[in-house]
Amino acid sequence: MTRQGILRVVAAVSGALAAALAARSLAEGVEAIDVRSHHLTHAGLILGGAVAALALAAANRSPVPPPEKPQWLLPAIFAPLGGMVLMVPTFYPYMNAHPVIHVLSHFGHIIAGFTAAWCGERYRARIGWTTALFLEAMAVGAAFGFGVTR
């Protein structure tokens, strides 16, 4: 299998895993999950979306670095912000009680991870890695204090 092929498989597998994790709430119904674990689950979903985007971008990378495309930068930055808005703990009790909306919000996390990484790579080579790390660090960091006390 070529490098491109492997990267496409990686993208498909990470996307499918993230989607399966996102849809799990439908199968489990109403969940009682603490805020920290909930944040970390979201970090996992974001990671799945971001890995899929980075693998796809690497599979389609041109050998010559393209020039800067500023139109892609703002979505690459607003996606992490959107991802954080979906992680507001105030929404969690409602989400836990409504599985369909919960699953939709999980897909929102995957999209945020994908958008941050994909738009970052479209803006300029390697920037997708940075924006994905930026979002992932915030998502994991949130588990230690955002709606969480010792």
Add this chain to the structure above:
Amino acid sequence: MSDTIETLVKSVHRDLQSNRTAKRVMWLYIGSGLTLVGVMILVGLGMRMAQGGMHTFQPGLFYSLMTLHGGAMMVGMALCGMGLLWYLFTLEGPLNPITAVVACALILIGAVLVAISALVGGFGAAWTFLYPLPFVGTYWPSWATGAFLAGIAFVVLGWTVWCLQMLGGVLTRYGGLRGAFAWDLVWSPSKCASSGRTPPPPQAFAVLVAAVDGLLAGSAGMLVGVALFVRWLDPTLPLDPLWVKNLTYIFGHTLANLTIYMPLAAVYVALPRYTHHRYWHTSAVLAVAWWATLVFVAIAYFHHLYMDFAQPRAVQYIGQAASYLAAFPPAVVTIFGGALLVYRSGFRWTLGSMFLYVGMIGWTVGGIGALLDATVAFNIYFHNTLWVVAHFHTYLLEGAMLFVLGWVFHCLEERSGATSSRAVRTLIGVGVFGGGAWLLLGWYLAGAQGVPRRYALQPAPGMEISWWASLGGIVLIVGLVLCGIEAIRLARRPARQEISVA
């Protein structure tokens, strides 16, 4: 033949046009930054005079002005450094000016929101907005807290846009992190030399460190900003105060540190131009020094949490060690290197070179003050006293700001081919360095006496010291006004070379 000439002419036209655009972007950043800094110096002097009993502010107004002064100074100094670095990098590789203008606009919108929050709403929880100060025991309306947090969010967004652009530029130009860090120059110099690739110039390391550490600070700032904003909307939301404090200082301390490291690029580029055939080249030592700076700037913030007993003990040791180690790279490579560059070089003393050189002295003095405060044994006495105010004003006012002024005058002198007279240089020197030192001495002495910072009315001997230190502030402002007049005089002179390809 005619085709070749036409291509060359077009290329010169394009280069001149893009250089003109890059300069405009640089002046947009530096102009707006220096305007903010200038206005905030006046606000600062007003506060210092109030502490000295020369006039009175309502206590609420004092804390609102203090909040505005801190926030706008940080933003102003950062803008100057960002513009300077952005322009210098365009000499190495292309950067899109639209992205830079968007970043600047976002930051300025943030500054306006912070100003509205402080001046109209009376928000006064200091620019460090330590949780739970913005929410508990407030004397300002709730919307002012929201406006302040929104303002900080815009600043973080603009800063992040800038950092990503610079990081993208530096990675593309030097072939990824390995090239940008000059990895081969350090570990396999012969391979590096035989490859024919030139390592990044010294100023590119400032770009890389500002972008990487800046993104770390930006992610912390965005996370804590969202958390506080949600806490403002939903007062029942629990936040871990120690978590908030750590994030706030990763953001605030790192940004404050980078405001010094960014304009340092001006020293690398401009200082050698005043010497006789000397230049600042990239060596393995310089590269390693900047690697160390990248790490230590990111972790030195722990020294702000010495008094937090709940903080894990290990990170207190890391904070102490990183604060000390952070001093070595700039002291050994930049300051000592700068002094050697100037020594017996036939150095030309102009306003530009004077500011750049004295800026290194101010940075050293402020750095030593910071090291003392970061030492646990001293911090027990200096924590939250005016000593803290003394050290950061030293390296901002007599370090970073002088680097920026040095760069501004360097550009004006190069453009006009003229320099200032010895008398003007002396007058400005006495005003800016003499008045500045006088003002700073007041903070050092009061800090050593244990006078607390962020007090509108200070315990003895704070008021007496504030009174005479304010006189130094007035002398400093006179020096800066003279500086402004001299800058206008140089700017109004015709350009030395008008290159025309028409």
